[in-house]
Amino acid sequence: MLAEALVEEVLQRARMGGADYAELYVERWRRRALRVLSGEVKEATSGIEYGAGLRLFYGTEVVYAYTNDLSPESLLEVTETLVKLKGSAGQVDAGGQGGLDFRKAVAQGLHAPQIPFTAKDKRYRLERIREAEAGAQVGPQIKQVQTNLMEWDQEVLVATSAGTWAEDRRVRTRLYVTAIAQDESGMQTGVVGPGLSMGLELFDRYPPAEVGRKAGLQALTNLRAKPAPAGTMPVVIGNGFGGVIFHEALGHLLETTSVAKKASVLSDKLGQKVASECVTYIDDGTTSHGWGSQEFDDEGQPTERTVLIENGVLKSYMVDRLGSLLTGYRPTGSGRRQDYTFAPTSRMRNTFIAPGTTPKEKLFEGIEYGLYAADMGGGQVRPGSGEYNFGVKEGYIIRHGRIEEPVRGAMLVGKGPESIMRIVAVSDDLETGAGMCGSLSGSLPVEVGQPHLLISEIVVGGQA
Amino acid sequence: MTFEQARDYLLQKARAMGVDAEVLATHTRELTVQAHGGRVEEITQATQGGVGVRVVVGGKTGYAYTEERTLEALDWVLAEAHENALLQSEGGGFLPEGGELGQHDLLGEGLSAPLEQKRQAALDVEAGLRADPRMRQVQMTRYSENETQAALGSTRGVWGAYRNGYSALMAYAVMGQGQSLKQSFELDVSKEFHALDPGRTAQEFIRKTGRLLGARPLKTGRYRAYFEPKAFGPLLAMMGMYMLSAKNVLEGKSLLANKIGQKIASDIFTLVDDPTLPGGLASRPFDAEGTPARRTVLIEKGVLRTFAHNSETARKMGVENSGHASRSYKGVLGIAPTNLFVEPGRGVELDDGIVITDLMGLHAGANPISGEFSLQALGLRVEGGEMAYPVENFTVAGNFLELLTHITALGTELEWNPMMGIVGTPMVEVDELSFAGA
Numbered sequence: 001m002l003a004e005a006l007v008e009e010v011l012q013r014a015r016m017g018g019a020d021y022a023e024l025y026v027e028r029w030r031r032r033a034l035r036v037l038s039g040e041v042k043e044a045t046s047g048i049e050y051g052a053g054l055r056l057f058y059g060t061e062v063v064y065a066y067t068n069d070l071s072p073e074s075l076l077e078v079t080e081t082l083v084k085l086k087g088s089a090g091q092v093d094a095g096g097q098g099g100l101d102f103r104k105a106v107a108q109g110l111h112a113p114q115i116p117f118t119a120k121d122k123r124y125r126l127e128r129i130r131e132a133e134a135g136a137q138v139g140p141q142i143k144q145v146q147t148n149l150m151e152w153d154q155e156v157l158v159a160t161s162a163g164t165w166a167e168d169r170r171v172r173t174r175l176y177v178t179a180i181a182q183d184e185s186g187m188q189t190g191v192v193g194p195g196l197s198m199g200l201e202l203f204d205r206y207p208p209a210e211v212g213r214k215a216g217l218q219a220l221t222n223l224r225a226k227p228a229p230a231g232t233m234p235v236v237i238g239n240g241f242g243g244v245i246f247h248e249a250l251g252h253l254l255e256t257t258s259v260a261k262k263a264s265v266l267s268d269k270l271g272q273k274v275a276s277e278c279v280t281y282i283d284d285g286t287t288s289h290g291w292g293s294q295e296f297d298d299e300g301q302p303t304e305r306t307v308l309i310e311n312g313v314l315k316s317y318m319v320d321r322l323g324s325l326l327t328g329y330r331p332t333g334s335g336r337r338q339d340y341t342f343a344p345t346s347r348m349r350n351t352f353i354a355p356g357t358t359p360k361e362k363l364f365e366g367i368e369y370g371l372y373a374a375d376m377g378g379g380q381v382r383p384g385s386g387e388y389n390f391g392v393k394e395g396y397i398i399r400h401g402r403i404e405e406p407v408r409g410a411m412l413v414g415k416g417p418e419s420i421m422r423i424v425a426v427s428d429d430l431e432t433g434a435g436m437c438g439s440l441s442g443s444l445p446v447e448v449g450q451p452h453l454l455i456s457e458i459v460v461g462g463q464a
Numbered sequence: 465m466t467f468e469q470a471r472d473y474l475l476q477k478a479r480a481m482g483v484d485a486e487v488l489a490t491h492t493r494e495l496t497v498q499a500h501g502g503r504v505e506e507i508t509q510a511t512q513g514g515v516g517v518r519v520v521v522g523g524k525t526g527y528a529y530t531e532e533r534t535l536e537a538l539d540w541v542l543a544e545a546h547e548n549a550l551l552q553s554e555g556g557g558f559l560p561e562g563g564e565l566g567q568h569d570l571l572g573e574g575l576s577a578p579l580e581q582k583r584q585a586a587l588d589v590e591a592g593l594r595a596d597p598r599m600r601q602v603q604m605t606r607y608s609e610n611e612t613q614a615a616l617g618s619t620r621g622v623w624g625a626y627r628n629g630y631s632a633l634m635a636y637a638v639m640g641q642g643q644s645l646k647q648s649f650e651l652d653v654s655k656e657f658h659a660l661d662p663g664r665t666a667q668e669f670i671r672k673t674g675r676l677l678g679a680r681p682l683k684t685g686r687y688r689a690y691f692e693p694k695a696f697g698p699l700l701a702m703m704g705m706y707m708l709s710a711k712n713v714l715e716g717k718s719l720l721a722n723k724i725g726q727k728i729a730s731d732i733f734t735l736v737d738d739p740t741l742p743g744g745l746a747s748r749p750f751d752a753e754g755t756p757a758r759r760t761v762l763i764e765k766g767v768l769r770t771f772a773h774n775s776e777t778a779r780k781m782g783v784e785n786s787g788h789a790s791r792s793y794k795g796v797l798g799i800a801p802t803n804l805f806v807e808p809g810r811g812v813e814l815d816d817g818i819v820i821t822d823l824m825g826l827h828a829g830a831n832p833i834s835g836e837f838s839l840q841a842l843g844l845r846v847e848g849g850e851m852a853y854p855v856e857n858f859t860v861a862g863n864f865l866e867l868l869t870h871i872t873a874l875g876t877e878l879e880w881n882p883m884m885g886i887v888g889t890p891m892v893e894v895d896e897l898s899f900a901g902a
Contacts, residue, residue: 041551041554051531068513144716180833186835188834263603383647384637411838459858461838461840464898
């Protein structure tokens with residue numbers, strides 16, 4: 001995307017100005033978004049995003065600049081400005097002299113699309129969306145169906161003064177269906193939004209009619225659901241997107257962004273038991289076509305499969321370059337950013353609880369009264385206190401070991417380490433789901449996942 | 465090529481193609497200084513901009529944008545927007561007629577302090593926080609500033625530009641007392657760098673977070689709720705504005721459809737949006753379609769007066785356009801409030817209930833379509849008119865429209881909150897809500 005000579009000059013000038021490490025990140029996105037509401041195209045949009053971010057390290061102090069003027073004059077001016085910001089202009093660091101010998105690494109296309117961004121016309125997309133809409137019409141109470149189709153094609157180059165040169169291409173597609181059901185009792189929603197690192201062949205993995213049907217059924221379930229009960233009780237969390245609970249309660253506490261500053265309740269706990277023995281927690285950036293997969297992270301490091309917790313014992317954190325400098329932990333290819341407007345930090349990729357051995361049915365046995373959180377919405381955590389919350393999109397009462405009437409509007413809240421210790425059984429039916437995770441370095445595609453699992457007690461927020 | 469040149473090129477080319485087009489070009493400069501451990505750990509300096517186009521062909525609307533300013537990219541933008549428009553089956557799209565709106569400067573010299581003072585401000589917030597012995601971790605403190613120039617033009621005659629911006633101080637830290645830990649943030653925003661006060665930001669953080677230490681579980685039950693502005697503002701912005709957006713009303717997603725002129729809230733509740741507020745953080749001379757700014761009373765003494773409109777929704781509903789069009793260069797035509805506020809009341813007298821200081825998990829636990837919310841909260845138990853002790857690990861739940869009718873008192877002072885839009889509210893007392901805890 002940029003001439004090697006220009007990249008080299010930028011990095012060299014930064015080094016000459018006293019930085020001990022310089023990293024240039026360049027990207028070009030093409031995006032498409034289509035929103036269709038009950039048969040009508042409401043908005044269709046296409047865009048090009050294009051920019052560069054330059055990050056200079058002075059020990060563990062960082063200066064960062066970004067621009068979307070990528071002309072040589074602009075990039076060199078940005079470099080000078082950064083060097084001046086640090087107050088080190090005029091200094092000449094001998095380390096910056098001599099040529100850079102880039103070790104070029106280009107993505108192998110492990111997650112490459114079969115149907116690329118430019119293939120198929122827009123009418124084809126519209127037809128497939130109409131299948132999702134038709135699928136959602138599961139009852140006369142379904143009043144509106146909104147379908148969003150998002151397509152991203154991102155080309156990335158990361159080059160550093162240490163000789164890294166990594167080129168990656170990330171194609172992602174997501175179909176997102178919201179069904180709205182209404183009767184005299186009110187208006188309720190059902191939402192299903194699969195996404196993967198691939199092109200329009202997403203429609204083969206997740207047939208739009210089936211995605212729509214699930215959203216429609218969920219809206220109907222919520223319409224006949226009573227408000228959720230309130231109080232502390234046992235909860236069985238469904239597989240797939242249910243994994244969002246551990247994304248919040250556990251994942252964020254294991255990013256060096258908080259760990260390095262001792263701002264996580266799980267800092268300095270390597271080798272210690274931090275979760276119940278039935279918990280093995282993995283963050284994998286290499287899952288084939290995973291929504292959060294990429295061949296290189298946004299610092300130019302190859303991604304990897306990182307075992308974070310094994311049988312309840314903390315094995316690794318998620319480590320970016322700055323986190324590694326601050327803590328001494330080995331980088332795990334976890335440096336990610338939304339786009340060039342953010343400096344990278346340590347972030348999750350595809351994170352899941354590994355399957356256990358308890359059959360799903362056994363989880364419900366022995367529960368006199370509890371909640372089955374079959375599908376989850378998003379959540380949030382404060383790593384410093386471990387307090388987290390997440391919303392239940394589809395829930396049912398468990399009575400005498402049986403799944404009974406649906407309830408809506410439940411929110412589960414707790415403190416991370418406590419509820420992880422209270423996971424008493426994990427089933428064998430691992431599934432994953434796509435989500436967007438917002439944090440310091442922006443909003444990123446991540447996968448969350450888990451098998452069905454049982455938490456012995458947790459606060460359920462509903463109607464008292 | 466500058467963004468203004470890109471705008472002019474796109475308009476000229478659209479005219480030549482015989483299509484209507486509206487071009488929004490923005491250019492932003494940002495600076496952030498982040499402190500940690502008594503030193504500046506990160507400085508970010510940035511410029512960013514782009515052009516976004518809305519094209520209308522035979523009543524059909526399409527969008528496209530680019531940050532790359534080559535002729536090739538600009539041509540692609542027009543071709544894609546045109547193709548996107550043709551996907552619509554429904555007509556009725558149009559660009560509003562407009563005129564010369566002038567060049568406005570809403571920022572002035574507000575950010576013109578030297579970098580050294582800005583670095584010092586970030587360091588001073590941290591020093592202020594660390595002065596309290598209960599401070600366990602300061603994750604970071606940050607000074608940030610933003611200066612944005614927006615230029616709008618259309619083939620229908622709209623032409624105008626303005627410059628706006630802000631400066632902000634943020635604190636993000638953990639306080640502790642024994643085993644009890646509380647993490648929070650404090651954000652102060654101003655158009656004037658010199659109006660920011662690092663000592664005040666640190667003190668406010670300490671006051672608001674320190675009082676939550678040693679929190680106890682809350683017993684499940686129904687209690688009177690006293691929402692502090694920091695808790696009520698984001699809930700109002702998310703639920704209320706969603707329902708008041710005429711776009712959501714027309715798309716069948718608002719519970720307030722068909723309720724104009726009806727009583728939907730307590731008699732003491734008046735909700736206003738005012739883009740003309742002098743010095744308002746969200747003030748602007750015209751909206752994203754070039755409709756001049758004016759004050760709108762959305763809810764007056766509990767009665768729903770109007771929805772927030774853009775030209776498209778106003779025409780469809782046959783009412784006057786309130787000038788609430790919003791769009792970024794990357795986005796599509798939408799509706800957004802500016803300086804949204806609840807008129808203060810006669811004061812709240814604490815009696816018995818829960819003061820809610822923070823609400824968390826709005827994106828997961830509040831559904832603006834159903835109006836239902838169940839949210840993690842932090843707060844203080846009030847007994848016999850006194851703040852008795854802090855409480856934690858509980859949720860507060862209800863229906864937002866029911867909540868509005870159950871407002872029994874409003875505080876006398878308006879506090880502006882910049883977390884989710886720019887929302888001003890006083891303290892809000894609700895006679896009874898459902899709390900889930902131990």
